[in-house]
Amino acid sequence: MKKITLLMVLIFHYALMAQVTIGSDIVSNRNIVKVQDGVKGVILPYSNIYTSFPRYNASAPDVFDDYPNLVGSLIYNKNDEQYYKYDGYAWNPSRQIQGIYQPRASRLGISSGISIPCISFGIGFCFAGGSPGYLAADNRSQVLVDNLLLKNASSVTVKAAGIYDVGVALVFTGGSFGAVAGVTEFKLTLQVKYTPASDWETVVSKTNYSIVFIVDTQGNKTSSFAQTISLPAGAELRVVPAISSTAISGGALAAYGTDTNASSSYLAARLIKAY
Known part of the structure; x- marks a missing residue:
C-alpha cells in the first residue's frame, strides 16, 4: 500500500x-x-462590451472593483477591437498608455476646493476665491498618481526641466437665485511661476458660459483644456478659477464652488521630453 x-x-x-x-x-x-503554430492563432477570452468584463461595478470610481488576484489577465473587447489588461484596479486598453504606471506622468486630484460668492444689483460681481489645492492623496482606483513627484508640502512644483503636456479640468458647482437675466462666465486659468522670485504668469485660459434667466439652475459647469508648455526645474503650477457676470439684476445672490470629484476635477501633466 x-x-x-x-x-x-x-x-x-x-x-x-x-x-x-x-x-x-x-x-x-x-x-x-x-x-x-505558424498558421493557427490562439483565441483568448473576449467580451462584446466592457460592462461584461470581470469585476465590473458601475458604482466604483473607475467602474471596476479592485482584485489583486486578477493582475495580468487579458480580455478582448469586440466593441472597440482591442485587448485590455487588468492591473489590480481596472481594465486598461492596450492602445492607451497606462497612467498608473507611466513614469513620466502625474494626475493630481483636488485636496481643497474653494467657494466663490457673487452678488448682483444692476450688474453682477463675484469675489475672488483663490486657487484650489491639487494635493489629494494618490489613489490608483481613481487614477490619481504622482509619478513625476510634482506635489510638495503646499504646492505643485516641476522637478525636471522639459516639455510638458498639462491638462486641467474643473467643475463649478452652485448657482444663483433672484431677479437676474444675462450670461455668467466660468473661467479657468493655468498659471506658472517660473522661479521662486518671479510673479505668476498666465499660460492659457478656458471660458464656459451659462445663460441665466431668473434662476440659474443649469447644473454643474465644467471647464477643461490641455496645453503643451516648456517648464524649467522648480517651476510652480496653479489653477485659478474665476466667475464673472454680465447679467442685469434687480438684486440676486449666488454661491459657487469647485467640485473635488477626481473623475471631473484634476490636474494632469506628462513629460514629453526632458532637457
Missing part, C-alpha cells in the same frame, strides 16, 4: 511540474504552456 501511495504522489508531482506544448513536439522548461 505504501508503494502505491508513493507512486501516486510521484505521478501527481510530475503532472504538476510538466510543461504543456501545443503545436510543437519540442518541450521548453522555461514555460508552463508553449504554443507554436
Whole structure:
C-alpha cells in the first residue's frame, strides 16, 4: 500500500511540474504552456462590451472593483477591437498608455476646493476665491498618481526641466437665485511661476458660459483644456478659477464652488521630453 501511495504522489508531482506544448513536439522548461503554430492563432477570452468584463461595478470610481488576484489577465473587447489588461484596479486598453504606471506622468486630484460668492444689483460681481489645492492623496482606483513627484508640502512644483503636456479640468458647482437675466462666465486659468522670485504668469485660459434667466439652475459647469508648455526645474503650477457676470439684476445672490470629484476635477501633466 505504501508503494502505491508513493507512486501516486510521484505521478501527481510530475503532472504538476510538466510543461504543456501545443503545436510543437519540442518541450521548453522555461514555460508552463508553449504554443507554436505558424498558421493557427490562439483565441483568448473576449467580451462584446466592457460592462461584461470581470469585476465590473458601475458604482466604483473607475467602474471596476479592485482584485489583486486578477493582475495580468487579458480580455478582448469586440466593441472597440482591442485587448485590455487588468492591473489590480481596472481594465486598461492596450492602445492607451497606462497612467498608473507611466513614469513620466502625474494626475493630481483636488485636496481643497474653494467657494466663490457673487452678488448682483444692476450688474453682477463675484469675489475672488483663490486657487484650489491639487494635493489629494494618490489613489490608483481613481487614477490619481504622482509619478513625476510634482506635489510638495503646499504646492505643485516641476522637478525636471522639459516639455510638458498639462491638462486641467474643473467643475463649478452652485448657482444663483433672484431677479437676474444675462450670461455668467466660468473661467479657468493655468498659471506658472517660473522661479521662486518671479510673479505668476498666465499660460492659457478656458471660458464656459451659462445663460441665466431668473434662476440659474443649469447644473454643474465644467471647464477643461490641455496645453503643451516648456517648464524649467522648480517651476510652480496653479489653477485659478474665476466667475464673472454680465447679467442685469434687480438684486440676486449666488454661491459657487469647485467640485473635488477626481473623475471631473484634476490636474494632469506628462513629460514629453526632458532637457
